[in-house]
Amino acid sequence: MSDGLEATLLAVLVVATSIWVGGYIAIAVVARAATATLTPDARVAFFRSLGRLYFWVGTPALVVALASGAILARDVDHGALFTATVVVAVVLLVSFAVAVGQARRMTRLRRALLAAPGDTALAERVRRGARAAGSLRGLLGLLSLALVVLGACLAT
Ligand code: HEM
Numbered sequence: 001m002s003d004g005l006e007a008t009l010l011a012v013l014v015v016a017t018s019i020w021v022g023g024y025i026a027i028a029v030v031a032r033a034a035t036a037t038l039t040p041d042a043r044v045a046f047f048r049s050l051g052r053l054y055f056w057v058g059t060p061a062l063v064v065a066l067a068s069g070a071i072l073a074r075d076v077d078h079g080a081l082f083t084a085t086v087v088v089a090v091v092l093l094v095s096f097a098v099a100v101g102q103a104r105r106m107t108r109l110r111r112a113l114l115a116a117p118g119d120t121a122l123a124e125r126v127r128r129g130a131r132a133a134g135s136l137r138g139l140l141g142l143l144s145l146a147l148v149v150l151g152a153c154l155a156t
Contacts, residue, residue: 009068016065021144023058028137044110051103062096069151076154085150092143099136106133 030050034043066089076082106129113122 006072009072013065013068013072016061016068017148019061020058020065021148023054023061024141024144027054028141040110041114044107044114047103048107051100051107055100059096062093066093073151073154081150081153085147085154088143088147088150092140092147095136095140095143099133099140102129102133102136106130 027050031047034046038046069089073082073085106126109122109126109129113119113126116122
């Protein structure tokens, strides 16, 4: 591969990774602000819109980052570090798909609870679901960070 193409791919990797990690952190900050300022029904509508719009920013960024990283790492020694990086990347992709499905289920549950505020069984399901969704989002953040560190180690 020519130096020019390699530099272009590296620039693409840096930009895509910045969008993925930066977007994740920005949404976490926005989530706190939304919780502090919006009513529950406005918050559900807000996240439904934000989540659906951001899906089309975050997903391409993640895919482009993984693809450009994979091309740049094509000549790297296929040792334990390489295997660990591939495993973390696959787990990240799978966790992301699960997290999006779960977020959509949470929106449906929260809407149902807004329509039936006295339903204590539903309120408990929302509480448990929110805890699980929080853990999954935390895992996504940790895996993303781990991938950046592993990628940096592979590159040196
Ligand atoms: C970075 C990539 C992310 C993407 C692509 C994404 C995407 C989505 C999608 C598709 C939904 C479902 C909308 C619907 O159809 O109802 C959603 C909901 C939601 N997202 Fe995200 N999200 C991301 C990160 C985050 C982060 C970092 C947080 C907070 C720390 C967050 C908080 C929420 C909340 C609170 C909901 C509403 C459902 C619920 O109450 O759990 N998201 N998101």
